[in-house]
Amino acid sequence: MIGRLNHVAIVVPDLEAASATYRATLGANVSAAVDLPEHGVTTVFVELPNTKIELLHPLGEGSPIAKFLSQNASGGIHHICYEVDDILAARDKLKAEGLRVLGDGEPKIGAHGKPVLFLHPKDLFGTLVELEQA
Numbered sequence: 001m002i003g004r005l006n007h008v009a010i011v012v013p014d015l016e017a018a019s020a021t022y023r024a025t026l027g028a029n030v031s032a033a034v035d036l037p038e039h040g041v042t043t044v045f046v047e048l049p050n051t052k053i054e055l056l057h058p059l060g061e062g063s064p065i066a067k068f069l070s071q072n073a074s075g076g077i078h079h080i081c082y083e084v085d086d087i088l089a090a091r092d093k094l095k096a097e098g099l100r101v102l103g104d105g106e107p108k109i110g111a112h113g114k115p116v117l118f119l120h121p122k123d124l125f126g127t128l129v130e131l132e133q134a
């Protein structure tokens with residue numbers, strides 16, 4: 001059911017500094033920062049030949065990544081994102097298998113303009129998983 005690895009997300013305490021490190025030190029193509037208020041995050045994407053790195057920083061009150069950053073002050077890997085061909089079919093199958101879909105269970109439009117969902121990290125070996133419609 002799961003397909004390509006779309007991105008690995010890293011929460012960072014300073015988005016500008018992290019962008020500069022990926023661009024200047026690691027020599028990667030790094031996007032501009034984009035605010036996504038409906039997700040409570042600001043994102044930067046690092047383009048790699050085979051996948052992407054999503055750099056994340058909390059945005060606004062009640063950001064879902066605020067607690068993670070408070071517990072990992074220098075940053076850390078936050079989630080991985082797999083592509084699926086049919087996000088509603090994937091959601092329904094995973095719910096039937098007993099996995100918890102976060103939020104209200106309805107996909108939101110994610111950073112790439114496509115529907116996304118999140119699965120509880122305790123149900124997938126301590127890893128927060130995002131599914132994105134391919």
Ligand SMILES: CC[C@@H](C(=O)O)C(=O)SCCNC(=O)CCNC(=O)[C@H](O)C(C)(C)COP(=O)(O)OP(=O)(O)OC[C@H]1O[C@@H](n2cnc3c(N)ncnc32)[C@H](O)[C@@H]1OP(=O)(O)O
Nearest residue numbers: 036039064067068078102110111112116118121126127128
């Ligand atoms: C930009 C849009 C989109 C995209 O298109 O790419 C994004 O990526 S948005 C990214 C941000 N959005 C989200 O993360 C939404 C889903 N997340 C959540 O609903 C919450 O963050 C959470 C996963 C339910 C965690 O909630 P929180 O309040 O921070 O913590 P809890 O205390 O409830 O955590 C319970 C339990 O899980 C452990 N945990 C928390 N976060 C992670 C994580 N990222 N990876 C692994 N484990 C995690 C936490 O430590 C707790 O464990 P115990 O202490 O053992 O109970």
Ligand SMILES: [Co+2]
Nearest residue numbers: 009054081130
């Ligand atoms: Co993501």
